Amino acid sequence: MPRTEGTYKAQRAAAEGKAPEATKGKKVREHTKMVPVPNDYIIPERDAGKVVLECRHLGIDFGGLHAVEDFNLTVGKTEIAGLIGPNGAGKTTVFNLLTKVYQPTRGTIMLDGVDTAGMSTDRVCREGIARTFQNIRLFDSLTVADNVKIGLHNQIACTMAEGIFRFPRHWISENEFQKRALELLDVFGMADNADDIAGSLPYGAQRRLEIVRALATNPKLLLLDEPAAGMNPVETEELMGNIRKIRDDFQIAILLIEHDMDLVMGICEGIAVLNFGKIIAKGTPEQIQANPQVIEAYLGKQGED
Ligand SMILES: Nc1ncnc2c1ncn2[C@@H]1O[C@H](COP(=O)(O)OP(=O)(O)OP(=O)(O)O)[C@@H](O)[C@H]1O
Ligand SMILES: [Mg+2]
Numbered sequence: 001m002p003r004t005e006g007t008y009k010a011q012r013a014a015a016e017g018k019a020p021e022a023t024k025g026k027k028v029r030e031h032t033k034m035v036p037v038p039n040d041y042i043i044p045e046r047d048a049g050k051v052v053l054e055c056r057h058l059g060i061d062f063g064g065l066h067a068v069e070d071f072n073l074t075v076g077k078t079e080i081a082g083l084i085g086p087n088g089a090g091k092t093t094v095f096n097l098l099t100k101v102y103q104p105t106r107g108t109i110m111l112d113g114v115d116t117a118g119m120s121t122d123r124v125c126r127e128g129i130a131r132t133f134q135n136i137r138l139f140d141s142l143t144v145a146d147n148v149k150i151g152l153h154n155q156i157a158c159t160m161a162e163g164i165f166r167f168p169r170h171w172i173s174e175n176e177f178q179k180r181a182l183e184l185l186d187v188f189g190m191a192d193n194a195d196d197i198a199g200s201l202p203y204g205a206q207r208r209l210e211i212v213r214a215l216a217t218n219p220k221l222l223l224l225d226e227p228a229a230g231m232n233p234v235e236t237e238e239l240m241g242n243i244r245k246i247r248d249d250f251q252i253a254i255l256l257i258e259h260d261m262d263l264v265m266g267i268c269e270g271i272a273v274l275n276f277g278k279i280i281a282k283g284t285p286e287q288i289q290a291n292p293q294v295i296e297a298y299l300g301k302q303g304e305d
């Protein structure tokens with residue numbers, strides 16, 4: 001059944017029996033029908049039998065600290081999934097495991113049916129995992145277009161010698177890269193900024209550029225680490241639309257970490273909650289918001305600031 005999409009704060013107020021805030025004329029979101037998969041998770045029904053990511057018993061220790069422990073998660077091929085939890089819960093560490101910044105101490109990561117054990121960061125990127133970082137990492141002194149082209153280079157069509165000596169095939173690739181970079185920038189309405197210096201862009205635009213650069217690697221799974229951090233409400237609302245657009249246009253999966261609960265509850269279909277390195281709950285936004293353990297560990301503390 002479709003439901004009216006209110007803000008997360010409005011839903012919480014309603015749950016606590018308080019008068020809801022103004023609804024701000026939000027549109028109605030279709031309920032995603034979620035179906036179970038074997039490892040105690042759910043994926044959208046449209047992705048049944050089509051899983052892009054499967055983590056089994058994943059874990060990593062830093063000295064005596066079990067930063068991530070027995071992490072099991074399945075993400076459907078076109079799912080928008082969320083990973084939430086308090087500061088220091090281990091969320092970014094999970095992304096570092098998925099992208100092989102760290103090799104796991106224990107467990108398995110399957111990407112589109114392929115075991116990624118022992119793969120390097122570059123290899124796993126070529127296999128289809130791209131990410132953005134909690135703190136923006138762009139080549140500040142390069143142009144916007146060049147930042148995107150760096151992402152495109154994992155699909156390079158000419159050899160290093162052809163590039164160094166500027167052989168014809170290099171120019172063909174270069175022209176194709178420019179064309180593709182502009183197409184990708186256009187997804188976020190940034191094609192007009194192509195020649196700007198990346199470091200000169202406003203903060204929100206730099207965050208969007210990071211996403212475009214990640215998309216340029218042609219991922220199957222896009223990991224976004226706090227994409228709305230530092231954004232104002234208008235930029236966040238716009239970002240939500242863009243994340244949906246990426247999923248719809250590129251037909252890829254998106255796993256995002258975010259503390260902005262309006263964004264998480266508004267666009268994620270399945271959500272996993274991490275606390276002290278362990279998943280304490282998985283479910284739909286509705287299930288997560290009603291889960292007493294999650295409210296105690298995280299959501300109950302969110303509104304206090
Ligand atoms: N390389 C490392 N060496 C030692 N400890 C680490 C390392 N990386 C992360 N940790 C620890 O692992 C825990 C999880 O950190 P992580 O950055 O994954 O948290 P997070 O959930 O992303 O938090 P936040 O919401 O604040 O970004 C923390 O206690 C952190 O100090
Ligand atoms: Mg983090």
